[in-house]
Amino acid sequence: MSEHIIGIQNDYEGFLMRVANLILHLLSSLLMIPDAFFIGIAFLWGIQYLSGMEVIVVPLFVLLFFAGFILSSLGGLIQFAGYKKLSIKTYMKRELIFHGLAALSFGLMIGYTLMIILNPAPKIPELSTDSSDTHISVIDMAGFAVAVAGMIFNVIGGIIRNKKSAKIVNPQAVTPGVSRPKFCPQCGNPAGVTGDFCGKCGSKLV
Numbered sequence: 001m002s003e004h005i006i007g008i009q010n011d012y013e014g015f016l017m018r019v020a021n022l023i024l025h026l027l028s029s030l031l032m033i034p035d036a037f038f039i040g041i042a043f044l045w046g047i048q049y050l051s052g053m054e055v056i057v058v059p060l061f062v063l064l065f066f067a068g069f070i071l072s073s074l075g076g077l078i079q080f081a082g083y084k085k086l087s088i089k090t091y092m093k094r095e096l097i098f099h100g101l102a103a104l105s106f107g108l109m110i111g112y113t114l115m116i117i118l119n120p121a122p123k124i125p126e127l128s129t130d131s132s133d134t135h136i137s138v139i140d141m142a143g144f145a146v147a148v149a150g151m152i153f154n155v156i157g158g159i160i161r162n163k164k165s166a167k168i169v170n171p172q173a174v175t176p177g178v179s180r181p182k183f184c185p186q187c188g189n190p191a192g193v194t195g196d197f198c199g200k201c202g203s204k205l206v
Contacts, residue, residue: 014088017157018080021095024150025076028102031143032069035109039065061108068105072098072147092158099150106144113137 043062050058075098083091184190 013161014083017154018083018091020153021099021150022076022080024146024153025073025098025102028099028106028143028146028150029069029073029076031139031146032073032102032105034139035105035143036066036069039109061112065105065108068101068108072102072105075101088161089158092154095154096151099147099154103144103147103151106140106147109140110137110144113140 039062043058047058075094079086079091079094079098086094
């Protein structure tokens, strides 16, 4: 009976974990959409001006970003829809990967922003303005924090579930028809619920 109750609790906790992961994935995807538009438009507009190592680095950057964006977004939805086919251990491992891919995409954008800040392009006086577009960086920082929070959430959740599973003790089956003494016939020490020998004198109980 107790094992059945524990099983129900684990299912309920697992459902809450799946819902929380889905919310985190959706939030990450929404925060990543502005970056996807920015990178896609900038790449298509500037691909003809690439030269030297940029021909390799820029497409690789774009490929990694969109791979992380698509896999983390679709992976979160697939995980939620097909959870019954996965063990909890496999589920958590995949969640760590998908949240990690989202963190990778946001990390690429943060690195790109830092590179521009540290190595700014020469300004043309006629085209320079005083306005600065920093909202993308704020969104990237928020998205990166959400992705990392998802990874931490699954690690902590896995540790808690492992500890609970370790506490579940299956009592030893007692042969039907054989009465189990409440006290040791040799020394009189109270007999435990499980075990075939007295914990005090070692005499056989059953």
